[in-house]
Amino acid sequence: MRELAADRTLTIEANDVSALPPLHGRNHVIGPYISVYNEETLQYLAQHGARRICLSPELPFSAARTLAAEGRRHKAEIEVQVFGRMPLALSARCYHARAHKLTKDNCRFVCAKDPDGLRLCTLDDQPFLAVNGIQTLSDSYLDLAEKIGEMKAAGIRHFRLSPQDCDMVRIAHHYRNAADGREPLKKIETLLPQIRFSNGYYDGHEGHRRLSP
Template sequence: MTDCKLTLGPLLYHWPTERKLDFYRRIAAEAPVDTVVLGEVVCPKRTAGEEILPELIALLQAAGKEVVLGSLALVMQPRERHATADLLELDLPVEAGDGTALALLRGRPHHAGPLLPVANEGTLAMLAGQGLRRICFAGELPGSTVAVLAAEAARLGVEAEAFVFGRLPLAISARCYHARNHGLAKDGCQFVCGEDPDGLVVDTLDGMPFVAINGVQTQTHSYVDLVGDLAALRAMGIHRFRLSPQDLDMVAVARTVRATLDGQIDPEEAAERLQDLTPDTDHSNGFFHGLEGRVQVAGRSPGLVE
């Protein structure tokens, strides 16, 4: 076994309660992940399943998984701020999704999620001084920037994590794209986002897949797939890798990435396995290689650390 660890990020989609329970039961029993981030991070209206959170925490901890609580990526109402503050009372690590959570967590050890705009050493140092202990870097960052930030994180004693699989969260809006698409108002959305358990891909006028929408969230239409770049990331000093839950066999995804990190299969075979799991969805690593995000680059681009 290597010293690398896998994190399963928060579920970004609106799944029924029973499906969530079944999903995390299997993750607890079968997935070789070290950490699981729980909690609603996209839309404060999605309260279905909140009652099973204690059960999920106990289930995952009994399986030896570290449990982290994620906070909303956009806080607009007092009740949402109170809900974020309530996370601090559960005696578990909290992953900040926005500045509101950072303010509440200041002075306490905490984590930061990929939607926080940390793209330079100064910001990272400031957050470390306020209690940041782990950060998942934004998936849009090129590898050259990740290398600089990873080195600074090591100097500051902050654990660095890379987003290596799944639809990358790009932005959060005050408006609900899913509701608008169905001719509904946000306040009367009828939770239509639940009809697309893996997000809804939006095409350009020319018929090219552009982005995916997930309620108030915008994501990449492709699955970010850095399985071929794991060696480069490890050379940068990153030893924690994030998988984002999608509507597919996430246990198989976790096993494939784990086997690659452990040297049991090569990156080429891993890439084939992941693509076989998702035959109808493109994969991409363009952001990491300093290119447009939708492309998939084989091998290492110039300028990345060996």
Template sequence: MRLTLGPVLFNWDAGAWRDFYFRMADEAPVDTVVVGEIVCSKRLPFFLDHMPSVIDRLTAAGKTVLLGSLVLVSLPRERRQMADLVEAEHLVEVNDLSCMPALAGRRHAIGPFVNVYNEATAAFLAGRGAERICLPPELPLASVRAIATALPDTVFEVFAFGKVPLAISARCYHARVHGLSKDNCRFICEQDPDGLPVSTLDGDGFLTVNGVQTLSHTCANLLGDAPALADAGVRSLRLSPQHCDMVEVARTFRDVLDGRSEAEAGSEALATLYPAVPFANGFLHGIPGASRVAGARAGGA
């Protein structure tokens, strides 16, 4: 089982963003790293100058680099950005199917934002050049197994750690909360490097807002489900960057996957690394996504 580091979803300071990837390159036991702005194209200019050095550092460290596309492409400049992305030398991870015509059968990856819900869809995408597919995080294990076993030559990946991406919108919730418009947002989302918590009227944690994106309140943790996922044909687990020590998160996953630590001890370590955020794995077990099945295997899901 390999580990993939997903793209940073949040609006981090450009210097912090660069240093984060430098440290992941030098210290984290991950095999593949996805870089690029996939949530809001307005954020891209802030760290664009750092992209070459980040990619070089990751490549020199032996990591496979994927370039993530936007999740929602809606403007002419965004279409131009995606066209330029396709021309880059590294593999593109597609998060919006509007990128597909420009790829024209070239090798690429599919991100978790594309609705791959069955074997036919996966086979169609693989036939168009998709070598690896990160399945949507809401799939139960039975669906994961059916898709992955139907295409054994394709690398399938599952979202295994981080606040789960649930929706994307043309509206910016962050701006609206602060009485601003999307066009004049003042990049207010930078005030919440781990997203803006949303509570119910009763004060219970409900969702997380990240600009135009909606994420879960809970943090996915499939560490204890890794054996069942491997048995289902999954070959990589995705770790989504959160505002915590992601190097240690990656090391914790690697230690459990390699048998140097038990899953329960690993989850306890993760809770220390990312405190005050409840873990969940309900989607994989076919129950509400915010639920947690502790110490269980998803084999019967």
């Protein structure tokens, strides 16, 4: 990690605080696994070189708007994920290895067998979460295409697509259209009819919910 941080040609996104000391004083990005929930934390990190901060998916738009305004005063921009499974938790354990009856230290990288994650269902067979190694994600894909205009008006200029096992070129075009203010040719549900979408966090609700604009 220190070697990576020493390479000034790279833009590094820190997702653990342990990455911050070697990035101190140089431009870097803060990822969603470092908790930036308020303007005080944003200000502190920006003073030490954070130029862009990708927010935790659970933060509502009201918080993102406040942080974007604060960020303008400190040369730090806000990034919000708008597509894909949401990162919800990390663990010291690898649930993928566990599901394949392997130990974490000899996992044979079985997670590669599930490029879109391994679906976890309730005992009622309701899709709930997705396991990806030590990471737990949402089963639903986040979709905030219809919110991009509002976020742009609040000064948010970066929108993250989390790659899924689908035609990401089409997906990128879809969100490019949204970011450029053009009407989408098709709804996201039409592009990926087998996927359940959600946007509940945006307005402060349960993350799994799909609420109408």
